[in-house]
Amino acid sequence: MVTEAAQPEKKTIPKKWRWTRRTVQTLFLLLFLFLLLYTVQGTAGLFPNDLFFHLDPLTAITSMLASRTWIAPMALGIITLVLAVALGRAWCGWVCPMGTALDWTPSRRPHKNPAVSPRWSQVKYFVFFAVIIGAVLGSLTLVILDPITLLFRTIASGILPGLNWAIGGAESWLYGLGALRPALEWADGALRGWLLNSQPFYLPNLALLAFFGAVLGLNAVRSRFWCRYICPLGGLLGLFSKISFIRHKVDGDKCISCRKCAAICPTGAIEPENKFAADAAECTACLNCMEACPTRAISFGRQSKATQPQDTTRRWFLYSLGAAAVMAVFVRFIPAAVKKASASVRPPGSSEASMGDQCIRCGECVRVCPTGVIQPNPAGSPARLWTPVLKTRLGYCDYSCNSCGITCPTGAITELTLEEKRKAVIGVAKIDQTRCITWAEGRDCIVCEEMCPVPEKAIRLGGGGQGHGLGGGRHPQVLEDLCIGCGICEHQCPVAGEAAIRVYPPAA
């Protein structure tokens, strides 16, 4: 057997495929980021913002299964499945932006990997079946493991608000120094509206960042650890790739068993003990091996069944099904156990039910919300983890905005016209007389009344005519029949800390 050190002929290896693939990956990642950044108020219909969610067959299957509805645009996921039947997991190697992010993350060098036990790579089938069975039982919580939602949600709720905070702070500091003002004004104007906005950083979203960090960090154990062992979309495409017809082929006459292909394979798909054949369920068609092969023994093309690597996975496949059933019991019983958990203020056009069985936790509504009031729910029932809730101290539901319903890729938030949305009751405001300045301190303040966007004002001043001060000693009172729960009163309440007027979910 020839060792690596004995092969100095690197120059002769053409790199065009590697660069082609990197270019395609980069373009898809840029497209993903572009669509994400332009998921902002007012661009509805200009761009196909949901493209990746619609191309993702896992979000399609699960959201339709869980909600028992046909979501037409989600049929685009068939394209990806057809791609898998033709080319195996080429999606993972060429398209998936999460995969690209992992390729760009430093990793344990592939050739340092010991031979990968095929047992561990079966975990992703377990995860996939758990996701599917969870969906069948009406819970989409496990879709947080879908790579597209994972990447979008993390960038939208964690990274961008963090960047916004950091850039805003840096700008203010530099502006105070004076020298760079023209450049700063230009930069601020150029970035505002897509990169910079008024979304605050919601502290519990640190959990999303930590989760994402862990996914990247696992690269230190194995390159593309996530894709090999955990990713449920990888599991789905892996299943389809078992019948794919364009595959990695090794010409046994040319192969000198130098192991270069096995060393360079980022997902450990190549099995030296099996004549250097690649497991189609692991191969992402990155073509690295083809380029690395000093004798050009490797090609990709139609593969006859006979020379395919032995399928040792059936046992594990069955094991996955069994384990997934166990998981399903959890998924089934967790929501039941916490059903008493109180309802939350939800985006207009959604319901507690649609949050559970239609929301894929992608974070598009979080991204599009101009005020940052929509945040992934960190608390409450695990069956509703990271579904959108309104944090009305942080932001408010803008009376002139219906973007979240337009943006939602699954219809978990239904699209309302602006007129409908203005009448959609998402909560009700209540005044805390122990905190309200007019009640507790007898001073003037009617900010909540001033802010109330309802034309006839759902907050009125009462409590008696000519008292003291400008407000005449009047106190704000909520007319609950008129209140739509937008929360601008709570958001703007000048009381420090917890507001003196707070929005609660509407009475059931």
Added chain:
Amino acid sequence: MELSRRDFIKNLLRLGSGVAVAGALGSLAACAKESKPTLSPSPSPPGPALTQQPTAVPAPLDKTYLAVARGPSPELIVQAAIKALGGMERFVRKGNDVIIKPNICVAYNTYEYAATTNPEVVAALVKLCLAAGARRVRVMDQPFGGTAQQAYERSGIGKAVKEAGGEMEIMSGMKFREVDIPDGRDIKKWSVYADALDTDVLINVPIAKHHNLGRLTLGMKNLMGLIKDRGQFHFNLGQRVADLTSLLRPQLTVVDAVRILTNHGPTGGDLADVKLMNTVIASHDIVAADTYAATLFGLTADDIPIIRAAAPMGIGTTDLKSMKVEEINV
């Protein structure tokens, strides 16, 4: 465990150089654009020298102190009112930087709902400023309901200003500066939009509206769009707005009363609360302009806490009988 540090660093450098190049290009472009001498002085410690606009321009009694123009065309009545005051040249010199501050408080409805200033009134002022030789005319406000981009669009002001040759500025958080308010009676310091302090000419274009705490929101109340932490103003609204006015002292106030909002202000939303008046009121004296505007609602200076607080501070006068008021019908 060995990470491919080299790849990581390479990626970082690639990313970094991209950002740096973009940044450098940006600075260059910005510098090229701003190569003319800029007006904004380099920052010096906040103090009276920076904050003081000239006090209300004293006008001889034979000159028009306050102009009221009425007619169906907002543009024509603005032109007539400014002409009566001696023309825009009285306020704007050649090469001046001008900021016009309308009321664009929410993005909820179009201007017909009278929550935001009439776009034709704003555009007419932009044109007059440019005709008087202004180098640059910027229009801005900080909406509390909805984004500035959306409010500028829905109010119609964005389009009208651009067509008139002005610029809409999205007010940026970085441009606020805490400054002393030497004449302030309640507040002595506040965080104010730096450009409003540094500009040559500040023109205030409120719309006259109902407001529950202040009775009405007029010229002085409109200046609250130029500060941070507005919620904290309401504990003592009258005095605090008067204190802010003593700092900003706009050279010209034009009250848009083409339509006025008589109830459920400042946000409105019901056309039944809107009254068509086809009127504008213009004066260098913001207190006088507000006092006159209050009369459109059947109120007097004494009814408006902000005017009551401002009158004794020497910011302007409430005595409409002592001044030459020119009323014009166009």
